Amino acid sequence: MCLCDNEASHDKIIRVKPYLQNPTDGGITVMWQTSVPCTGVVEYGTSPDSMTRERTLLDGQADWGTMHKVRLSGLQPGLKYYYRVISREILRYGAYRKTLGDSATSELKSFTLPSPASKDFTAIVFNDLHQHSETFKALCKHIKKVDYDFVVFNGDCIDDPQSHAQATRFLKELNKGVGADSVPVFYIRGNHEIRGAFSTGLRNLFDYAGGNVYSAFNWGDTRFVIVQPSAIAGKP
Structure with missing residues (x-):
């Protein structure tokens, strides 16, 4: 509202x-x-x-x-x-x-934000959703009672983006489903995120750690490393 x-x-x-x-x-x-x-x-x-x-x-x-x-x-x-x-x-x-x-x-x-000394946290990871709204909604029912700290969309979620409108439509669904206005969300690029007419514009919808699609970050006392598929001449 x-x-x-x-x-x-x-x-x-x-x-x-x-x-x-x-x-x-x-x-x-x-x-x-x-x-x-x-x-x-x-x-x-x-x-x-x-x-x-x-x-x-x-x-x-x-x-x-x-x-x-x-x-x-x-x-x-x-x-x-x-x-x-x-x-x-x-x-x-x-x-x-x-x-x-x-x-x-x-x-x-x-x-x-987590304290550097914190050892316990809960993360929710989704991958390969391929813009299947009903699948995502069904999965979200299982985390309603989970008190999670952050969410990772681990590639092939906003896949084969053809336009800003198409990508934004599913982005809104993903954000709403996990409450991305209260917990941080990491959108990781999969091999299907580098395909489609809007694939180069997709990064404008996110703020990557370090400014790169590959990165590393700490959550409490745990280190996470994000790797990415390469893209040469439009092919993974």
Whole structure:
């Protein structure tokens, strides 16, 4: 649910609700999509009553558009943080005057980064879903009562992407199914993610640890290494 001038504004502005990415190096990335060009900011803090704002700057200018990615840095492991995103429609972006439209504020959510000393955690791993919605829904029924810390989509989930719209449609299903606005999600590229007309654009939907599709990260006292299939001339 979003707080807007009216329901029509909500449907017009929000395309993909916030989802958490790249919980590494004392930070986390909040991503979301809007259907119309907007400015985007994230309000966050250890108390819902006292939050600061963060936005993405590109060479000193505030980023805007339909794809939103804001990095929250300097977070303390083990602390619970609250956050919400605010999207403000840009009707006209002129050289000397900008016209703003409706705004949408997301529901207040929370997350916690692991302490380096933590030894116990629960991770949920999905792979080879191949955009089979009914299979995914059936699997999600088995984790409703599981208190998991993060989720891994381990390749061939958003497979053979032909367009931004197609990839986004299943991304929304995956995010909703696992509650990606409250637990971080790792989207790993499989051999089927490198096939299709939108395969090169797929990485814009995610924030990879270290900026690469291959990476490594720590969760508590455990080290994870992410390897990737190679792609030469469009073939794995």
